[in-house]
Amino acid sequence: MNKFKVVTLNEFIIKMQLDFPYAKGELSNLLSHIGIAAKIVHREVNKAGLVDILGSQGSVNVQGEEVKKLDVFADEHFISALKASGECCGIASEENDNIVSFDSELARDGKYIVTMDPLDGSSNIDVNVSIGTIFSIYRRQTPQGHKAEEIDFLQEGTRQVAAGYIIYGSSTMMVYSTGKGVNGFTLDPSIGEFCLSHPEIKTPSSGKIYSINEGNYIKFPVGVKKYIKYCQEPDIQTSRPYSSRYIGSLVADFHRNLLQGGIFLYPSTLSYPTGKLRLLYECNPMAFIAEQAGGMAVDGLGNRILDIKPDSLHQRVPFFVGSRKMVEIVDRFMRENPEN
Numbered sequence: 001m002n003k004f005k006v007v008t009l010n011e012f013i014i015k016m017q018l019d020f021p022y023a024k025g026e027l028s029n030l031l032s033h034i035g036i037a038a039k040i041v042h043r044e045v046n047k048a049g050l051v052d053i054l055g056s057q058g059s060v061n062v063q064g065e066e067v068k069k070l071d072v073f074a075d076e077h078f079i080s081a082l083k084a085s086g087e088c089c090g091i092a093s094e095e096n097d098n099i100v101s102f103d104s105e106l107a108r109d110g111k112y113i114v115t116m117d118p119l120d121g122s123s124n125i126d127v128n129v130s131i132g133t134i135f136s137i138y139r140r141q142t143p144q145g146h147k148a149e150e151i152d153f154l155q156e157g158t159r160q161v162a163a164g165y166i167i168y169g170s171s172t173m174m175v176y177s178t179g180k181g182v183n184g185f186t187l188d189p190s191i192g193e194f195c196l197s198h199p200e201i202k203t204p205s206s207g208k209i210y211s212i213n214e215g216n217y218i219k220f221p222v223g224v225k226k227y228i229k230y231c232q233e234p235d236i237q238t239s240r241p242y243s244s245r246y247i248g249s250l251v252a253d254f255h256r257n258l259l260q261g262g263i264f265l266y267p268s269t270l271s272y273p274t275g276k277l278r279l280l281y282e283c284n285p286m287a288f289i290a291e292q293a294g295g296m297a298v299d300g301l302g303n304r305i306l307d308i309k310p311d312s313l314h315q316r317v318p319f320f321v322g323s324r325k326m327v328e329i330v331d332r333f334m335r336e337n338p339e340n
Contacts, residue, residue, distance in 0.1 A: 037081035090148025121249025132251025157306035207261025263322035
């Protein structure tokens with residue numbers, strides 16, 4: 001007789017609700033709706049090559065990046081799911097210039113706001129490489145009963161009440177944290193449910209993988225160049241040289257390093273002097289998950305990512321995240337070499 005009990009995402013969320021007595025089920029309901037939207041996007045990702053959903057939408061987003069058809073699909077369905085939850089008063093998305101405030105009476109009473117990158121790594125859509133969704137949940141700052149405002153979204157990462165990502169790969173997984181550790185759920189297509197597959201994820205304190213787009217090497221700060229050389233130098237005690245693995249999809253690179261140990265680097269460059277990744281939609285949620293799993297995330301400028309006070313919706317920052325010992329070393333290289 002098989003004694004293994006399958007625990008679904010909804011069952012787990014309800015069980016963990018005891019950790020948040022003040023929430024009264026609202027956060028649980030919101031997370032459940034994110035899971036529903038993830039299933040819809042999973043379905044479209046898996047049949048994208050069979051329908052007219054690959055390719056470009058023919059426009060660019062606020063970041064100046066080409067918008068893919070699947071980007072738009074994911075954005076619309078996550079917004080729809082969050083609006084339907086009745087717990088969310090507004091969202092900020094990488095795909096929209098401004099916040100989206102929900103205007104129904106139920107939504108205006110919602111306690112939470114959500115920031116999201118509905119489809120991370122979308123440049124890889126047409127070549128069947130793993131992509132993902134990143135989300136972050138905060139308690140609103142404005143009074144209930146009013147529409148959400150931009151001030152609700154410009155909060156430090158330390159104020160997140162939950163964050164997570166969905167990776168659409170060989171299997172679809174949802175990984176999230178409510179500040180009580182990190183858990184991963186794999187979608188079982190046969191029953192249409194996310195099932196607990198990676199309980200209490202702990203990232204190794206060090207690893208053998210560094211993830212960075214070395215094609216931009218000439219544009220990197222001196223500290224990053226020296227760290228890359230450090231990663232490539234043989235050293236038996238620290239298991240170097242490390243392996244270079246870069247997929248070009250933050251969710252995919254981060255997920256591999258979270259489970260196996262490693263570091264992801266997206267520093268400032270001559271082309272992007274303040275960094276390229278977005279603080280609200282990418283860095284804060286990933287930093288939250290990394291820290292909850294025992295890792296670390298910094299900007300290479302002396303700041304913990306979660307302590308940075310956002311000054312705009314689409315603010316960009318340099319990003320170094322992963323196994324704690326590896327991040328500590330690159331942070332030291334950056335401090336010892338402040339010149340670009």
